[in-house]
Amino acid sequence: MNPILADIYATVIPSAPFIIAAYAILWLALLVYVIKVVSGLKKTEAQMAVLEEAVRAKEGGVSR
Amino acid sequence: MVEKKVRIPEAGQWPDKLALPALAAGAVLTTVGFLMAFLFAAPVNGAALDTPELVNGVMVTHQQLISQKIFYFHMPVAIVSFVMLIFSAYYGIRFLTTREQRFDTCSRVAMELTLLFVIFTMVTGDLWTRFEWGVWWTWEPRLTTYLILMLIVIAYFVMRNSIDDPERRATYASVISLIAFVDVPICFMITRLIPSSVHPVIAREGGMTPDMAATVLVVMIGMMLVAFGLYRLRFREARLAERLQALKDQLED
C-alpha cells in the first residue's frame, strides 16, 4: 500500500473503535429501555393475577 | 355549566394499533440508514494531503474520515429528543388547563423518552468528540446544552419521586416541563452566541452533500418512528399499571 494511500485512510483504523462503541452503546441503551418496559408489563401482569385471585376469594366468600 | 368534552388520550385507541408497525418500520429504516451511512454516503474530507493521489479514477486531496459517520445517528437522535420535550411540554399545558391526570402520565412518558434520546445524543456526541479532538469533554456549546437538558430531565424525575400527592406532583411536573421547554432554546442560543474567549471552535457544520442529507433523512424518519412506537408502548404500560392500582384501591373499600 503506497504511503499516500495509507495517509488517506490513516484515521480509519484508529477511529473505528469509537464508531463501533457509539453505535453499540446506542443499541444497548435502547435494548435496556425495551427490557425495562417489558419487565414493567410482566410485573403488572403478575399483580393482575394476584388481584384476580383476591376478587375471586372475595366473590367466593360472599356467595357461600 | 356544561363540562367541555375533553378528549382524553387513552391507551388502546388507534395510535396503539400503529405502535408495533411503527416500531418495526423504525427499526428497518434505522438499519437501512446505518448501512447507507457507511456505504452510500461519501466519507468527509479530513486534513489535506501533501500530495494528491489518484484513487480509482477520483483525485483525492484530503484524508478520508469515517469518524464523521457517527453524525448520521447523532443529529436525528438529538432532534427527536427535542421533539419529545415539545410533546412533554404540550401535555404539561393540557394538564394545567384541564387538571386531567391522564395528561400528566403522557407528559411523564414523553419526558422519559426525552431523557432516553438525550442520553443517546450525549453518548454519540461524546464519542465523536473524543476522536475528533482527543479529549473526553469540551465545554463546546452543543455538548453543554445537551448536558444541561439531561440534568433538567433528571431533576424533573428526582422531583417527581419526592412528592406523594398526585395532584401537586402533576402540577409541579407540568410547570417544570414548561420551564425546561423555555430554558433549553435559550441555553442553546446563549452558549452559541457568546464568543467563547477560551478557544475558538472550528464549526464543522458545513453544507451537507445530497447523499449525506438523504442518509440523515432516512435515519431521522426511522428514529421518529422508533420514538413514536416506544412512546405508545410505554404509555400503555403506564396506563395498565394505573388501572391496576385503581382496581386495587376499589377492592379495599
Add this chain to the structure above:
Amino acid sequence: MNAIEAHNLSKAFGTRKALDGVSFELPEGAFLSIFGPNGAGKTTLLRVLSTLARPTAGSASICGIDLKESPNEVRGLIGMISHASMLYPDLTAEENLVLYAELYGVADPQARARELLEAVGLSHRRIDQVRTFSRGMTQRVSIARALVHDPRVMFLDEPYSGLDPHAVDIFDDLIASVRGDRTFVMVSHDLAKGFALCTHALVLARGRVVTFAKKEDLDFEDFAQLYRDTVGMGVS
C-alpha cells in the same frame, strides 16, 4: 339566600377519596358544627369551602358566589381560624393585624387593628411580638385577624385544640360577642360544646354525609349515640 351551598363536592388525593359527594345547604346566620372520626374529611371540607383547596368534582357557593367562578370575591367574605395561628411570630400583634387589614383593603388599617385588639382584650400587648404570646393569647389575636375584614362566614378548624379550660371560656365569650349575624362553620371533636353552640349539625364519615339536620330535630342522646356508631364505623 343561603350562606353556603355544596353540591356533591368531591376531593380525591390520588385514588383516596377525602370527600365523596358532600351536599348540604346552610342558611345565613346559622352555626354549623361538623363532627366525624379522624380522616372523615372534615378539614378537607373546610379547606375546599374556604378556597384553600380545589375540589376534584362538584361545586359550592358562599353567599351565592360560586367558588370556582370567582374565588377572590368569595375570599373577601370569609375568615378562618385554625389551630395554626397564621400570624408571623416575628411581627408584633398590631403589625400582623395591620398587615392583613392592608391586604384586605380595610379603610383605616391602624384604627381597625387597635379596635380589634381592644375587642380581644390584648391592646396592652400591642407592640409585643406574637412569638412571646401564650397559646390562648395567640388564638385571640388569630380571631382578631380573621375578623379584620368583617367576613360574612367564619370557618373554625378545631379552634379548641391546645387551649386550657380558662382560655376555652374566653374563646367562647369572644365567639358569642363577635357572632352578630355571621354564619359560623366549626369542626370539632368536642361533642358537647359543638352541639351546644350549633343550630345545624353535620356528621361526616369516609368523606360522605351521614346526617345533616337542624338542632331542633335532633335529641342530644340519639345524636350522641349516632355519633358513637359513626366513629365506631369510621374506625373499623
Add this chain to the structure above:
Amino acid sequence: MGRPSAFAQYKTLLAKDLRQEFRTREMLTSMGIYALLVIIVYGAALALTARGIDIANMGGGLLWVLIVFTSLLGLGRSFAHEKEQACMDGIMLVPLDRSVIFLAKATANILFMLAVEVITVPLFYFFFMSGQPVAATFFWVVAPLLVGTIGMAGIGTMLSTITMNTRSRDVMLAILFIPLIYPLLYACVTATTAAIAGTEFWTDFFVMPLVLACGYDVVMLLVCWVLYDFVVSA
C-alpha cells in the same frame, strides 16, 4: 371596602418581608457568613497554587460560584416564615392574584441577595485580587451582577415555592435551580470576566452576554409570573 390595588398589596407584602428580615436579620447574617466561609475555602484552595495573574482570569467565575451558592442558601429559606404558622394559608385567603405574592417575594430576595453581594464582592476583591493592577473597567462588574441576581431571584422564588413542602427540600432546590439558571450563569460569568480583564476588545465579550442575560431574565420572569398561580395553589 373595595379590593386594594395589586400594587398596594405588593408593597404591603414586600414591607412585611423587609420588616421581618430587618427584625431577625437571620437571612442576611447566614448568607453573609456562608459567603465568608466560601471565600476561606477559596483561600485554602488557591493560596498556594495560583499566582496573582491567573486569579484575575478566573476571578469572574469564582465570584459567581460564591454568589450562586450563597443565594441558594437564602432562596431555600425564603418561605420558611410562611410555613411556620401556616401564614401561607393566611395570605392565600386574602383576595389577591397569586403573582403578587411571587413579585413581592422575588423583590425581597433580590434585595437580600444584593445586600449580601455588596459585602462579599469587595471582600472577594480584597482577599484575591488586590495584588494586581485594577482594570479601569472593573466597576462595570456591577451590571452582570445586577442582571444575574434578578434572574436568579426570579427562578429561585418560583422553585422554592415548588420545593417548599417536598421531602429533602434544599437538595431538591439545588437540583432544579442550577441547570435552569445555567445559561444566565454562563452569560454573566463571561461578562464579569471581560469586565475584570478589561482588555481592549472587552466590550465584545461584555455587551452581547449582558444583552442575552437580560433576555433570559425577561423571558424567565414572565414564564414564572404566568405559571405561579398553578404552583402556589396546587
